[in-house]
Amino acid sequence: MRKTEQFTLQEQELAVLSRVLSHPARLAILKFLAETECCISGDISNEIPLSRTTVSQHLSELKYAGLIKGEIEGVKVNYCLDHAKIRAVSEQFNEFFSSILNHKNPSCNL
Amino acid sequence: MRKTEQFTLQEQELAVLSRVLSHPARLAILKFLAETECCISGDISNEIPLSRTTVSQHLSELKYAGLIKGEIEGVKVNYCLDHAKIRAVSEQFNEFFSSILNHKNPSCNL
DNA sequence: AATATATGTCGTATGTTTGCGTCATAAAAC
DNA sequence: GTTTTATGACGCAAACATACGACATATATT
Numbered sequence: 111m112r113k114t115e116q117f118t119l120q121e122q123e124l125a126v127l128s129r130v131l132s133h134p135a136r137l138a139i140l141k142f143l144a145e146t147e148c149c150i151s152g153d154i155s156n157e158i159p160l161s162r163t164t165v166s167q168h169l170s171e172l173k174y175a176g177l178i179k180g181e182i183e184g185v186k187v188n189y190c191l192d193h194a195k196i197r198a199v200s201e202q203f204n205e206f207f208s209s210i211l212n213h214k215n216p217s218c219n220l
Numbered sequence: 221m222r223k224t225e226q227f228t229l230q231e232q233e234l235a236v237l238s239r240v241l242s243h244p245a246r247l248a249i250l251k252f253l254a255e256t257e258c259c260i261s262g263d264i265s266n267e268i269p270l271s272r273t274t275v276s277q278h279l280s281e282l283k284y285a286g287l288i289k290g291e292i293e294g295v296k297v298n299y300c301l302d303h304a305k306i307r308a309v310s311e312q313f314n315e316f317f318s319s320i321l322n323h324k325n326p327s328c329n330l
Numbered sequence: 331a332a333t334a335t336a337t338g339t340c341g342t343a344t345g346t347t348t349g350c351g352t353c354a355t356a357a358a359a360c
Numbered sequence: 361g362t363t364t365t366a367t368g369a370c371g372c373a374a375a376c377a378t379a380c381g382a383c384a385t386a387t388a389t390t
Contacts, residue, residue, distance in 0.1 A: 162380090
């Protein structure tokens with residue numbers, strides 16, 4: 111039903127990234143990982159006001175999108191931000207906003 | 221079901237903005253409005269590969285979020301970007317990304 | 331070996347989004 | 361005043377997302 115394939119790759123890509131950022135729990139996880147730098151999955155579940163399973167799901171979405179990395183350490187899993195990817199995503203948003211703002215045309219006066 | 225109220229206002233706000241940007245049609249509409257500066261609703265429906273009703277719905281979401289403005293002109297409606305709001309949103313994304321990137325801590329080596 | 335701990339996967343219920351046809355409204359053209 | 365045109369609102373079906381308990385797995389501890 112969703113007709114995403116009708117749009118440009120740039121639009122699809124930025125839409126997917128936006129979707130990943132469109133849940134407050136995922137933003138909270140990113141912020142928490144930024145503060146702690148590295149931490150085990152359990153710590154994150156304790157910090158986020160949702161069940162462990164739900165947090166695990168959000169973590170795997172963030173990982174799938176490439177925003178975070180996870181490393182198994184025995185029974186535990188250590189998660190941390192992928193700074194390079196996040197920088198790239200930040201750039202992508204910046205470019206989009208710049209591109210739509212730099213078309214200043216005085217004929218518009220609403 | 222969505223437990224958004226459990227999170228900070230900043231997180232909720234950015235999540236809502238991200239959601240608005242999370243559909244390629246809405247990104248395409250923003251880009252089209254940037255190129256044409258001002259245009260009537262009908263022009264947008266013709267440009268976007270979705271039905272007129274669906275485009276109208278996306279337009280009202282963008283309008284509700286404040287990213288675009290619409291001005292009635294007789295039977296037609298003239299839409300255009302709200303540059304100030306878009307600049308503000310761009311800033312909000314920037315601040316979020318900066319804040320999570322500026323916690324460089326050498327103890328993380330994944 | 332048995333138990334405890336950390337984590338991911340699966341199934342499922344519920345809520346949300348998307349897409350579109352049909353209808354309502356209101357200005358413009360005739 | 362009737363018809364045409366542009367648009368939004370409404371209602372519905374299909375798809376998708378969210379949240380979570382129960383289960384599976386695999387490493388540690390005893």
